[in-house]
Amino acid sequence: MTQANFISIGQLAKRTGVAVSAIRFYEEKGLLHPLRTQGNQRKFLRGDIRRVSFILIAQKLGLGLREIEEQLAALPEGRNPTLADWQKISRRMRHEIDEKIKLLNRTRNQLDQCIGCGCLSLQKCQLYNKDDRLGLKGPGPRAVLD
């Protein structure tokens, strides 16, 4: 009963389909907390496979690593997310997706009105109102608007 519960970084990479370098990166960002062997090599819990799955899925839903870290940090120490945790984040995501869809619909309607007018004017064109930003919401590439 020596090594049964731990897996190497390579194993974790293979199980999740994530690159080894990415896993190291996640650790650096505080999303994973592997132990070390005497020889300084990382050893992960089997449960970390789920943890990484969680990261991947949350990313698909548009969360940044920063936000994912917060979600994971909110969980009781070392515990993996439970059904209730997952439902909580799911519902929050569902709401955010709804918002995105609404924004896109609004934009599409404006665009429809705009096809044919050829206005191209910042003063007149409804499409240009600084408030709603289509794609990226966080900083990302430094935002134009202060």
Added chain:
Amino acid sequence: MTQANFISIGQLAKRTGVAVSAIRFYEEKGLLHPLRTQGNQRKFLRGDIRRVSFILIAQKLGLGLREIEEQLAALPEGRNPTLADWQKISRRMRHEIDEKIKLLNRTRNQLDQCIGCGCLSLQKCQLYNKDDRLGLKGPGPRAVLD
């Protein structure tokens, strides 16, 4: 009749609400082609105000500067976009927005099915299929998937 048709970079910045540094950046990327004074200062055509407006609006629709450059480059030399040009790009954008909305709706439906299952498994969770990428389509932050 000396200076009537030209404006300085500062004027252009004020008219469009874009930072001076951003305008220089657009020139560097080939979106603007100002002339120079004897003293090496940029002089823009009044029409460049519309050109910049075009850039801003196209950005709002999710186009990258690269793509906007192509659109502008396709126009007859030095000419500003006409009604027909604008309609062409508008219709293309309308199509892309439709696609985005479809993708989000699909994701939302999957999420609805997922709330309550608590699966969190890469094997089982419908949400995790590598094909559709929610947010960014181009490279941007280096994509996970090859």
Added chain:
DNA sequence: CTGCAACCTCAAGCTAAGTTGAGGTCAAGA
């Protein structure tokens, strides 16, 4: 002719999410 604002050119920095590479260590089988 002087002073100041507006202009100029580089170069470096920011964010996100990683990748790539150099140079070195660990562990296990032959």
Added chain:
DNA sequence: TCTTGACCTCAACTTAGCTTGAGGTTGCAG
């Protein structure tokens, strides 16, 4: 014991869309 593959760290690069700063010029008003 040797050799190979998996692992380690740390630094630098990638993309997009700009901003910020240093250090120097231009142009206009007084």
